[in-house]
Amino acid sequence: MKIIVFNGSPSAGQSNTNVIVEAFLEGARLGGAETQNIFLIEKNIEHCKGCFYCWFKMPGKCVFNDDMEQLLNKYKDSDIVCFATPVYTWNMTAAMKNFVDRLVSLKSPILMQQNGNFNLEDSIPKTQQFIVISNSGFPGDNNFNTMKEIFKYCNPILEIYRNCGKLLKNKDEKIKIIVNDYLKYVKQSGYEIVTKNKISYDTRVNLEKDLVSLDEYIKLLGM
Numbered sequence: 540m541k542i543i544v545f546n547g548s549p550s551a552g553q554s555n556t557n558v559i560v561e562a563f564l565e566g567a568r569l570g571g572a573e574t575q576n577i578f579l580i581e582k583n584i585e586h587c588k589g590c591f592y593c594w595f596k597m598p599g600k601c602v603f604n605d606d607m608e609q610l611l612n613k614y615k616d617s618d619i620v621c622f623a624t625p626v627y628t629w630n631m632t633a634a635m636k637n638f639v640d641r642l643v644s645l646k647s648p649i650l651m652q653q654n655g656n657f658n659l660e661d662s663i664p665k666t667q668q669f670i671v672i673s674n675s676g677f678p679g680d681n682n683f684n685t686m687k688e689i690f691k692y693c694n695p696i697l698e699i700y701r702n703c704g705k706l707l708k709n710k711d712e713k714i715k716i717i718v719n720d721y722l723k724y725v726k727q728s729g730y731e732i733v734t735k736n737k738i739s740y741d742t743r744v745n746l747e748k749d750l751v752s753l754d755e756y757i758k759l760l761g762m
């Protein structure tokens with residue numbers, strides 16, 4: 540099984556998002572997966588200009604000659620695609636949004652209705668499953684509402700939404716213990732996805748629990 544992560548954090552390998560991604564991929568590799576971790580910010584990806592060349596002139600081919608062609612090949616060659624991004628302004632980052640827009644070449648100009656909403660048909664049958672990983676600087680799960688709404692269109696098999704994400708790289712020894720315990724469950728989720736295609740109830744509960752109290756978090760941030 541091949542898993543590819545597209546990480547939209549401007550902090551790339553140093554990001555809080557990547558702390559979660561690395562733990563997830565470690566578990567996935569333990570389960571036997573081949574993994575790749577791509578930092579979108581390091582890639583040359585033009586903004587989609589909406590010319591629809593990839594639909595009407597040359598189906599599947601973009602008018603831009605940039606890194607996206609190579610990334611699309613990696614995407615198509617994977618069994619699981621993971622969108623990983625921090626929350627910026629209650630949404631995914633611009634780098635991730637830019638990447639997601641450029642996936643338009645995987646769609647066709649055929650409108651369909653799905654549970655009362657409109658979407659476009661895939662240009663080639665979808666063979667991938669999807670995962671979403673995100674972290675937010677603020678406490679509270681409302682930070683992920685927009686992202687959940689957007690990514691529901693790919694029907695993710697796993698969504699990891701970590702609030703209070705500033706804890707992930709905190710140097711305080713007490714916090715490190717809490718974070719390492721959390722990351723054990725992230726790793727377990729990677730292992731379970733590869734070996735069972737879903738995560739257990741126990742893993743889900745542990746992924747969703749608060750890491751520290753609201754008061755503690757605000758104190759730690761010094762805000």
Ligand SMILES: Cc1cc2nc3c(=O)[nH]c(=O)nc-3n(C[C@H](O)[C@H](O)[C@H](O)COP(=O)(O)O)c2cc1C
Pocket residue numbers: 548549550553554555556557624625626627628629630674675676677678682704705
């Ligand atoms: C421009 C900008 C906008 C942000 N907007 C939000 C937000 O709406 N909600 C939130 O919880 N955190 C927000 N944050 C905080 C980030 O989500 C937080 O710093 C996160 O841990 C960064 O993750 P990363 O290290 O993976 O990039 C924002 C940060 C920046 C720089």
